[in-house]
Every structure is written in structure tokens, then in C-alpha cells.
Amino acid sequence: xxxxxxxxxxxxxxxxxxxxxxxxxxxxxxxxxxxxxxxxxxxxxxxxxxxxxxxxxxxxxxxxxxxxxxxxxxxxxxxxxxxxxxxxxxxxxxxxxxxxxxxxxxxxxxxxxxxxxxxxxxxxxxxxxxxxxxxxxxxxxxxxxxxxxxxxxxxxxxxxxxxxxxxxxxxxxxxxxxxxxxxxxxxxxxxxxxxxxxxxxxxxxxxxxxxxxxxxxxxxxxxxxxxxxxxxxxxxxxxxxxxxxxxxxxxxxxxxxxxxxxxxxxxxxxxxxxxxxxxxxxxxxxxxxxxxxxxxxxxxxxxxxxxxxxxxxxxxxxxxxxxxxxxxxxxxxxxxxxxxxxxxxxx
Amino acid sequence: xxxxxxxxxxxxxxxxxxxxxxxxxxxxxxxxxxxxxxxxxxxxxxxxxxxxxxxxxxxxxxxxxxxxxxxxxxxxxxxxxxxxxxxxxxxxxxxxxxxxxxxxxxxxxxxxxxxxxxxxxxxxxxxxxxxxxxxxxxxxxxxxxxxxxxxxxxxxxxxxxxxxxxxxxxxxxxxxxxxxxxxxxxxxxxxxxxxxxxxxxxxxxxxxxxxxxxxxxxxxxxxxxxxxxxxxxxxxxxxxxxxxxxxxxxxxxxxxxxxxxxxxxxxxxxxxxxxxxxxxxxxxxxxxxxxxxxxxxxxxxxxxxxxxxxxxxxxxxxxxxxxxxxxxxxxxxxxxxxxxxxxxxxx
DNA sequence: TTGTATGCGTTATCAG
DNA sequence: CTGATAACGCATACAA
Numbered sequence: 001x002x003x004x005x006x007x008x009x010x011x012x013x014x015x016x017x018x019x020x021x022x023x024x025x026x027x028x029x030x031x032x033x034x035x036x037x038x039x040x041x042x043x044x045x046x047x048x049x050x051x052x053x054x055x056x057x058x059x060x061x062x063x064x065x066x067x068x069x070x071x072x073x074x075x076x077x078x079x080x081x082x083x084x085x086x087x088x089x090x091x092x093x094x095x096x097x098x099x100x101x102x103x104x105x106x107x108x109x110x111x112x113x114x115x116x117x118x119x120x121x122x123x124x125x126x127x128x129x130x131x132x133x134x135x136x137x138x139x140x141x142x143x144x145x146x147x148x149x150x151x152x153x154x155x156x157x158x159x160x161x162x163x164x165x166x167x168x169x170x171x172x173x174x175x176x177x178x179x180x181x182x183x184x185x186x187x188x189x190x191x192x193x194x195x196x197x198x199x200x201x202x203x204x205x206x207x208x209x210x211x212x213x214x215x216x217x218x219x220x221x222x223x224x225x226x227x228x229x230x231x232x233x234x235x236x237x238x239x240x241x242x243x244x245x246x247x248x249x250x251x252x253x254x255x256x257x258x259x260x261x262x263x264x265x266x267x268x269x270x271x272x273x274x275x276x277x278x279x280x281x282x283x284x285x286x287x288x289x290x291x292x293x294x295x296x297x298x299x300x301x302x303x304x305x306x307x308x309x310x311x312x313x314x315x316x317x318x319x320x321x322x323x324x325x326x327x328x329x330x331x332x333x334x335x336x337x338x339x340x341x342x343x344x345x346x347x
Numbered sequence: 348x349x350x351x352x353x354x355x356x357x358x359x360x361x362x363x364x365x366x367x368x369x370x371x372x373x374x375x376x377x378x379x380x381x382x383x384x385x386x387x388x389x390x391x392x393x394x395x396x397x398x399x400x401x402x403x404x405x406x407x408x409x410x411x412x413x414x415x416x417x418x419x420x421x422x423x424x425x426x427x428x429x430x431x432x433x434x435x436x437x438x439x440x441x442x443x444x445x446x447x448x449x450x451x452x453x454x455x456x457x458x459x460x461x462x463x464x465x466x467x468x469x470x471x472x473x474x475x476x477x478x479x480x481x482x483x484x485x486x487x488x489x490x491x492x493x494x495x496x497x498x499x500x501x502x503x504x505x506x507x508x509x510x511x512x513x514x515x516x517x518x519x520x521x522x523x524x525x526x527x528x529x530x531x532x533x534x535x536x537x538x539x540x541x542x543x544x545x546x547x548x549x550x551x552x553x554x555x556x557x558x559x560x561x562x563x564x565x566x567x568x569x570x571x572x573x574x575x576x577x578x579x580x581x582x583x584x585x586x587x588x589x590x591x592x593x594x595x596x597x598x599x600x601x602x603x604x605x606x607x608x609x610x611x612x613x614x615x616x617x618x619x620x621x622x623x624x625x626x627x628x629x630x631x632x633x634x635x636x637x638x639x640x641x642x643x644x645x646x647x648x649x650x651x652x653x654x655x656x657x658x659x660x661x662x663x664x665x666x667x668x669x670x671x672x673x674x675x676x677x678x679x680x681x682x683x684x685x686x687x688x689x690x691x692x693x694x
Numbered sequence: 695t696t697g698t699a700t701g702c703g704t705t706a707t708c709a710g
Numbered sequence: 711c712t713g714a715t716a717a718c719g720c721a722t723a724c725a726a
Contacts (some may be wrong), residue, residue, distance in 0.1 A: 003718090003719055003720085004719065004721080005719080013697080014697040014698070015721090016698080016721075017696060020696090027695060027696085029695060032695085044482055045721075047719080048459055048718085049456065049460035050397045050398075050401040050460050050720090050721060051397075051718070051720040052721075052722090053720095054701095054704090054718090054721095055702050055719080055721045057721090070422035072417070076417075096441050108391075112393050112396070113395060113396035140709075170708090206502065236639065237642075241643060266643050269643075270647075273645050292584050296588060296616075298616065298617065298620050300617075303693075348703095350702095351703065351705095361714070362705090363706085363712070363713060363714080363715095364711090366705060366706090367712090369704095374712085375712085379711085379712090388699085395703050395704070399704055399705075401704070401705090401719065402704045402705045402717080403705065403706095403718090403720050584715090
């Protein structure tokens with residue numbers, strides 16, 4: 001294994017000079033620097049990152065910890081976050097964390113190893129003790145999650161989370177689209193929801209649905225609710241398909257279905273079509289998220305679009321404010337956008 | 348910052364004993380070990396990974412380098428690779444690499460930093476000099492790529508790649524589905540393809556298409572080919588939508604379209620539908636990949652399914668054989684599966 | 695502008 | 711079973 005010493009020897013200079021060449025330090029003769037760089041290239045020398053991290057005191061890097069990397073929603077977010085981060089001349093570390101892994105522990109460890117300046121959490125970060133969160137002495141922002149942590153059970157914002165986050169108002173936007181369905185004359189609105197025990201966005205969207213119904217004088221009916229199985233289902237098209245078939249087999253009357261995610265909505269559509277029913281003639285279908293797949297589906301899916309670009313930008317902006325101590329924790333709640341397409345009709 | 352020294356002091360033992368406790372070494376008194384572990388937990392001590400990597404000689408870890416993380420196809424692969432790796436008691440490192448980044452350089456660096464035992468490349472690894480590849484002294488396997496490197500321009504396998512890979516036969520499977528379209532009586536078959544300059548799977552699938560046509564006595568016609576714009580388009584639904592509209596505007600006659608990816612096929616379907624044409628009555632549409640989105644689309648998309656699970660398992664299996672020197676480089680070419688669904692009709 | 699020496703936090707070696 | 715100490719490869723303070 002080649003080390004900086006070997007290079008120094010090969011160049012006939014000291015190790016620190018090589019180090020200076022590598023790290024673009026100013027106080028070095030341009031000629032020696034070029035010579036060293038040439039030798040390095042010739043030897044295919046690669047500095048050992050562990051040693052660098054160990055020695056370095058500071059660093060200009062932030063990390064994104066992402067739970068549920070398969071979420072297509074996150075792909076675009078990452079792109080933007082990465083771009084914005086690089087604009088600010090910071091290095092960007094992407095770290096995926098298992099569904100059953102503790103993202104906070106991973107964050108703690110990574111912060112130490114990479115001497116991080118800041119962290120962004122994408123997904124997850126729902127259930128953590130204040131105490132453990134406090135161990136994280138690096139500025140961090142929760143993106144598209146964390147809202148729940150500041151919400152009371154009935155969905156009302158209690159306004160005192162001790163940390164920063166950026167998210168859409170899942171409860172409010174869910175309310176909005178269900179209310180929209182009601183305004184179109186729908187009275188029997190089914191829902192494809194997360195499992196009952198869910199305490200994340202699934203719960204928020206579910207609560208928004210129920211409240212919208214009540215405010216429209218409709219009492220939520222358990223027979224029109226179809227929940228995922230805990231630890232079996234996920235937010236996939238297949239799940240939507242399964243849930244919809246289950247709902248249809250109950251032979252209950254309804255005119256619209258609200259799926260709490262576009263992926264579920266698409267699976268639901270397929271189930272409806274295979275049952276020889278038409279969308280939206282027989283059933284209206286509404287989703288949530290604003291995925292590309294919903295836009296190009298046949299019929300295209302009426303949904304709430306999450307402002308991905310905006311969320312990403314605000315997240316990075318907030319994180320850097322925190323890092324530069326330009327203000328304390330803030331909670332940014334962005335509006336979604338009701339996108340009216342083909343899958344819902346007036347009744 | 349707390350170090351192993353602080354823990355040793357707090358426990359009244361030497362640092363090496365603490366190290367033993369952390370690393371599950373056998374030669375340590377179970378009681379002291381438990382005591383140390385307790386103190387560690389109490390202090391929230393986290394060992395510095397950089398220091399560990401620096402000092403450690405061996406390691407039991409493999410990495411997956413993935414180019415194009417948004418590819419939904421890769422999500423499932425990663426899941427399986429990770430599972431299989433953990434079965435073998437190895438640690439798994441996922442490293443994403445930018446589209447414009449050099450995955451080989453990243454691999455070289457990571458191998459050094461993390462003392463990797465093996466590497467899996469997902470996507471990318473198309474254009475690299477033999478010389479640079481040889482620098483990588485760690486066993487590696489190319490998954491769902493690399494085939495091209497052993498192919499001649501006309502798609503024939505030249506059989507002497509100096510490295511291992513696992514993939515489907517993009518050329519052959521592409522040939523298969525186009526041939527299937529021909530067998531159904533289609534004579535004018537359009538294609539939605541990658542940009543002309545593409546030298547990856549895009550080229551292979553394109554060549555398979557042309558050869559299938561010729562073998563069915565049909566001369567490929569440029570007017571029925573619609574290529575992506577280099578560096579602008581990607582394998583998204585939106586691209587498929589754009590290309591299909593472009594193709595339709597040419598007002599050329601055709602009865603079937605073959606999109607070289609399911610995502611493109613779905614966008615194409617949407618474009619056709621918006622032009623008030625029916626699938627498959629007016630146009631048959633075929634895809635490639637076997638994405639969930641194609642299965643649940645309306646109409647469901649006839650396609651070639653890549654055996655994701657199998658690819659992933661064979662990849663890991665091959666890598667570990669290489670690592671354990673149980674054989675030299677091998678090239679595994681798996682068959683795809685023609686899945687007949689609703690988007691294609693006989694003519 | 696350059697070289698030397700020290701220490702980052704850990705594990706491995708060796709002596710007890 | 712345990713503890714002292716020498717590396718690991720690099721960046722940096724300091725001396726030249």
C-alpha cells in the first residue's frame with residue numbers, strides 16, 4: 001500500500017509538502033506542486049480517507065440520512081439537496097438507513113466519523129426520546145417528517161417542537177382533497193390508509209380525511225376504511241391493488257376512494273378496472289404526493305402535489321442558517337397543491 | 348469528544364481491555380466485559396470509525412456502487428444484495444455515484460478507505476481502460492452492465508471479457524420481444540430508443556430490435572425510430588411521452604411501438620391516449636424491464652421481465668466465489684421473461 | 695517556501 | 711485474562 005511517505009520519497013521532498021500539494025495549500029511553490037501532482041498521478045496514489053478524517057479537525061460536509069430509499073419521492077429531493085449543497089461549496093454524504101435501523105444512532109456515529117457540519121433527515125425520525133436527540137450536537141433538519149412530533153393526536157399543531165423541520169401539512173392537505181371530493185357531491189368516500197398503528201404521515205392523512213368528512217356532515221364509517229397490514233404492506237402499487245380488491249369485496253356502496261399515496265391510488269385503479277368498473281364514472285379515485293406515475297396513468301390521477309423542489313431548497317436553506325447560527329430552530333410548513341385531473345368526477 | 352481512553356479511565360482498566368469488550372474478543376472476563384459495556388452505554392460513547400478503519404488490517408465488508416439511484420429497478424436489487432451479504436456475515440456499504448462521476452475512482456478510493464473485500468457495480472462501468480480496471484485489486488462483479496464491454500458492435504458476444512458480470516442478454520431479449528411483435532403480424536414497428544451515441548444497454552436493445560426486424564424480412568426505417576436527446580432525456584415517463592408525441596406528429600404509419608424501457612412505454616401510452624387513439628386497438632405498445640408500474644398500468648404493459656432476484660443472488664454468489672478464490676472470472680447471462688399482457692394485440 | 699515531529703483514536707503485539 | 715505501547719496514514723504547528 002502506497003502512502004504519502006512513499007510519494008514524498010519519490011519526489012525527494014518532505015511529507016508536508018506533498019500534503020500541501022494535495023490539499024491545495026497556498027504556501028507552496030507552483031512548480032514543486034505540479035511535480036508532486038504528476039508523480040502522484042503516475043503512481044496512482046490515493047490518500048487514505050480514514051487517516052484524513054481522523055486528523056482533520058474541521059470539515060465542510062453535510063449528510064443526508066434517508067429512510068426508505070425506494071421512495072421515488074426522495075430521488076428528486078436528493079438531487080436538489082445535493083445541488084444546493086455543492087453550490088455552497090460543501091461536500092455531500094448520502095447515507096441510507098434500514099427501515100428497522102435507528103437513524104439517530106447512525107447519525108451520531110456518522111457525525112463523529114465524518115466530522116459533519118450538518119444533517120438532513122429524509123423520512124423516519126418519528127419516535128425518539130428528547131434525550132437521545134439532544135446527544136446530536138450537530139445542526140439538523142427533518143425533511144418531510146418530524147411534523148408529527150409536534151402534532152397533537154387530533155392533528156392540531158402544538159407549536160413547540162425543539163427542532164427544525166420542513167414539510168407539507170399532511171393533515172391539512174389531506175383535509176383539502178377530501179373536502180374537494182365532498183364539494184363535488186361525494187358522500188360515501190372510502191379510504192386506503194396506513195395501518196392503524198401508524199403514527200407517521202399515514203396517521204396525519206387519515207385524520208385529515210376523517211375531519212373533512214365530519215366538517216361536511218358525514219360520519220366516518222369503518223366499513224369504508226381499508227388499512228394496510230402492519231409490517232406486511234408498504235406504499236406500493238401492489239398494496240393499493242390488494243386493499244382496493246378487499247374494499248370492493250365488502251360490497252359496500254361508495255362513489256369515491258381516497259388513497260393516501262399515489263402509488264396506492266394506481267394499484268387501486270387497476271383493481272377497479274379489473275372489476276370491470278370505470279374511473280371516474282363508477283368510482284372516483286384521488287391520491288396524494290404528485291408522482292410522475294400518477295400524471296401519466298390512464299386515467300391521470302387527481303392528487304395533492306408536494307412541492308418537492310421547494311421542500312428541498314427550504315431544507316438546505318434552513319440547515320445552513322442553523323449551521324451559521326443565523327437563527328434558531330424553525331418549522332416550515334409548505335402548502336401542497338391540489339391537482340385536478342381525470343380520475344375524479346362531479347356527482 | 349469522548350475516546351476509548353476516557354472509557355478505560357472511567358472503568359479503571361486499560362484501553363486494550365475496552366477494545367476487547369467492544370470488538371467481542373474472546374479473551375476477556377465476561378464480568379469486566381459487561382461492566383465496560385454498561386459504562387459505554389451510560390456515557391453514550393461511540394468509537395471513532397476513522398480510527399478503526401485506519402488501524403484495522405482486515406475487514407468483512409463489501410460495497411455496492413450504484414450509478415443512477417433513481418432507477419426503481421435497482422431498489423429491489425439492493426434489498427436482496429444486502430440481505431444475501433448479511434447472511435454471509437459481511438457488512439454492506441452502499442455508495443451512490445453521480446452520473447458524471449467516475450465510479451472506478453470512487454471504487455479505488457473506497458476500497459482503500461474501508462479495506463473492502465469485494466465490490467459490486469450496479470450500472471455504469473461501461474467505458475474504462477483495461478489499465479485502470481486492473482488497478483482495482485479487489486474482486487468485483489458488474490451487475491446489469493458490463494455485458495456491452497464484451498460485445499462486438501453488432502451485438503455478438505466476443506467472449507473474452509477479463510472480468511465478471513451478471514446481466515440479462517439485452518440484445519437477445521430485445522430481439523425476442525420484437526420478434527414476438529412480428530410473429531403477431533406487425534410489420535411496421537416503431538421504436539423509442541436511447542440517443543444514437545449511447546453505447547450501453549440502450550445500444551444493445553436497439554441493435555436487437557433492428558436484427559429482429561431484418562430476420563423477419565423487414566428493413567428498419569429511420570422514420571419509425573425516435574431517439575432521446577443526448578444529455579437531455581433520461582429513462583422517464585415524461586421522456587416516453589415526449590418521444591411518442593414526436594413520433595405521432597411525423598404521421599408515419601405503424602401498428603406497434605417498442606419502447607426500450609417500461610417507463611418510456613408508459614409515457615408513450617399516455618401520449619397515444621391523449622391523441623384519442625386506443626391501445627392496443629390502434630397501436631400496440633411493448634416495453635422492457637418488468638417494472639411494477641407497467642403491471643398496474645391501464646392497459647397493462649407487455650414486456651420483458653428482468654429476473655431481478657436472480658440477478659442479485661447470482662451477483663452476490665459470484666462475488667463471494669471470487670473473494671474466496673473458488674474460481675476465476677465468470678460471465679453470467681440470465682434469460683429474461685416475455686410477459687404478455689394487454690398492451691399488444693395480434694394483427 | 696520547505697522539512698521535522700507530534701498526535702488524531704483505535705487495534706494489534708507483546709509482555710506480564 | 712490484562713495492560714503498556716507501537717503502529718496505522720495523514721495534517722499541522724513549529725522550526726528552519
